[in-house]
Amino acid sequence: xxxxxxxxxxxxxxxxxxxxxxxxxxxxxxxxxxxxxxxxxxxxxxxxxxxxxxxxxxxxxxxxxxxxxxxxxxxxxxxxxxxxxxxxxxxxxxxxxxxxxxxxxxxxxxxxxxxxxxxxxxxxxxxxxxxxxxxxxxxxxxxxxxxxxxxxxxxxxxxxxxxxxxxxxxxxxxxxxxxxxxxxxxxxxxxxxxxxxxxxxxxxxxxxxxxxxxxxxxxxxxxxxxxxxxxxxxxxxxxxxxxxxxxxxxxxxxxxxxxxxxxxxxxxxxxxxxxxxxxxxxxxxxxxxxxxxxxxxxxxxxxxxxxxxxxxxxxxxxxxxxxxxxxxxxxxxxxxxxxxxxxxxxxxxxxxxxxxxxxxxxxxxxxxxxxxxxxxxxxxxxxxxxxxxxxxxxxxxxxxxxxxxxxxxxxxxxxxxxxxxxxxxxxxxxxxxxxxxxxxxxxxxxxxxxxxxxxxxxxxxxxxxxxxxxxxxxxxxxxxxxxxxxxxxxxxxxxxxxxxxxxxxxxxxxxxxxxxxxxxxxxxxxxxxxxxxxxxxxxx
Numbered sequence: 001x002x003x004x005x006x007x008x009x010x011x012x013x014x015x016x017x018x019x020x021x022x023x024x025x026x027x028x029x030x031x032x033x034x035x036x037x038x039x040x041x042x043x044x045x046x047x048x049x050x051x052x053x054x055x056x057x058x059x060x061x062x063x064x065x066x067x068x069x070x071x072x073x074x075x076x077x078x079x080x081x082x083x084x085x086x087x088x089x090x091x092x093x094x095x096x097x098x099x100x101x102x103x104x105x106x107x108x109x110x111x112x113x114x115x116x117x118x119x120x121x122x123x124x125x126x127x128x129x130x131x132x133x134x135x136x137x138x139x140x141x142x143x144x145x146x147x148x149x150x151x152x153x154x155x156x157x158x159x160x161x162x163x164x165x166x167x168x169x170x171x172x173x174x175x176x177x178x179x180x181x182x183x184x185x186x187x188x189x190x191x192x193x194x195x196x197x198x199x200x201x202x203x204x205x206x207x208x209x210x211x212x213x214x215x216x217x218x219x220x221x222x223x224x225x226x227x228x229x230x231x232x233x234x235x236x237x238x239x240x241x242x243x244x245x246x247x248x249x250x251x252x253x254x255x256x257x258x259x260x261x262x263x264x265x266x267x268x269x270x271x272x273x274x275x276x277x278x279x280x281x282x283x284x285x286x287x288x289x290x291x292x293x294x295x296x297x298x299x300x301x302x303x304x305x306x307x308x309x310x311x312x313x314x315x316x317x318x319x320x321x322x323x324x325x326x327x328x329x330x331x332x333x334x335x336x337x338x339x340x341x342x343x344x345x346x347x348x349x350x351x352x353x354x355x356x357x358x359x360x361x362x363x364x365x366x367x368x369x370x371x372x373x374x375x376x377x378x379x380x381x382x383x384x385x386x387x388x389x390x391x392x393x394x395x396x397x398x399x400x401x402x403x404x405x406x407x408x409x410x411x412x413x414x415x416x417x418x419x420x421x422x423x424x425x426x427x428x429x430x431x432x433x434x435x436x437x438x439x440x441x442x443x444x445x446x447x448x449x450x451x452x453x454x455x456x457x458x459x460x461x462x463x464x465x466x467x468x469x470x471x472x473x474x475x476x477x478x479x480x481x482x483x484x485x486x487x488x489x490x491x492x493x494x495x496x497x498x499x500x501x502x503x504x505x506x507x508x509x510x511x512x513x514x515x516x517x518x519x520x521x522x523x524x525x526x527x528x529x530x531x532x533x534x535x536x537x538x539x540x
Contacts, residue, residue, distance in 0.1 A: 305496065343419065
């Protein structure tokens with residue numbers, strides 16, 4: 001009897017250890033499951049697609065095992081892993097490093113969604129936020145727990161992943177995407193971004209990237225707009241070139257394969273490579289162009305013949321070999337347009353900018369435009385590096401644009417155009433403002449000074465969980481976790497806080513009762529019973 005009591009009362013060592021881990025790390029199990037589920041869904045999506053193509057093919061090269069190996073390899077390729085083909089005619093392994101940019105969206109979205117939902121505590125609307133580090137580490141570890149056996153399985157196929165790229169790219173994608181998901185669950189606080197920017201940028205430049213209210217700064221918005229114009233313009237150039245070479249594009253489908261299943265596979269491959277082709281076209285418009293093999297460049301000044309190219313439909317858009325014409329040189333309108341867009345954003349922000357700088361001087365406006373052009377160059381260089389890669393050895397070792405050339409060309413084109421446009425927009429808006437008069441600086445009806453309005457806080461909309469349950473975002477009424485700033489604010493970032501208020505009017509900047517959540521709720525006639533204390537973003 002005593003032995004029975006001893007056995008039932010005392011817990012075994014592994015069970016006690018698991019209880020302690022669970023008590024110290026709330027939500028860790030659900031985070032591990034969420035990461036494993038994200039990896040499993042991505043693998044399942046690629047497996048279903050490859051198996052459908054294998055079943056519909058009238059002459060498959062291998063059995064179902066080979067198709068499953070290819071599905072696992074393509075899933076790793078979506079993370080940026082370089083594949084190696086071993087069954088070549090020469091017997092030498094041939095690398096395949098061109099990453100279809102559209103495939104990257106699958107693992108990134110799944111990881112982001114899993115990390116966001118697990119950090120929010122599941123599908124229940126009243127769930128507490130899981131500590132940020134716990135959610136982040138749990139999702140990443142769960143994802144890697146599925147990715148490791150998948151990489152081992154893919155190593156036995158015809159397309160084998162490179163282990164150097166595998167141990168680098170897969171954890172990197174998991175860490176970045178999961179971190180972005182946890183950051184979104186916590187309402188996108190500006191503190192983590194300010195920590196990074198504070199370490200690499202001086203204070204005057206830092207506010208051009210991240211504003212005092214936590215929103216993207218003027219230079220960040222302008223750089224994103226310029227990069228978007230370049231990529232979108234590249235897509236337009238690609239469509240125009242494919243239309244001019246419509247006959248060659250149509251014949252390429254028939255030369256590659258026969259039957260509707262083969263045409264569907266080629267069409268699907270072309271769709272996944274469309275973002276790559278748009279980046280290639282943008283690099284062509286910028287001047288550096290792209291490579292179709294070692295020593296074979298294609299630029300607006302001229303294109304060299306590439307005899308080893310396969311009859312692929314997207315390659316039909318490549319200009320014909322020979323010297324460039326006036327029509328080829330007309331693509332320079334794309335970087336000029338992007339520079340004008342960047343300059344318009346900076347010039348508009350130079351007049352309506354808030355903080356200690358007020359209306360920017362001409363030198364600061366030109367410097368901000370040059371800085372925004374540099375940020376656009378960084379973005380295009382990153383896209384150019386991801387859009388290219390090797391397709392073999394020797395002559396096929398380099399395909400796509402050269403990333404550093406594209407970045408320098410973007411900064412040069414956009415820097416000159418954006419600076420001139422920003423100064424012009426600034427002068428025009430200042431002239432119009434002085435002509436009509438600025439009402440913000442006019443005295444009120446009773447001679448009282450009118451205080452400038454404070455920037456409104458963004459209120460995130462409720463989001464849906466994995467199973468349709470709505471989750472309140474941080475910053476919504478009923479959540480106590482507000483975005484925070486870790487940097488010391490500038491003395492004049494939010495206007496003249498120390499200015500004395502007018503007689504008979506309460507001071508909105510010094511009255512704590514007027515801005516407190518309790519006073520706000522009492523005025524609105526409602527309370528927030530669901531305002532339970534939630535863990536901080538960096539809480540372990």
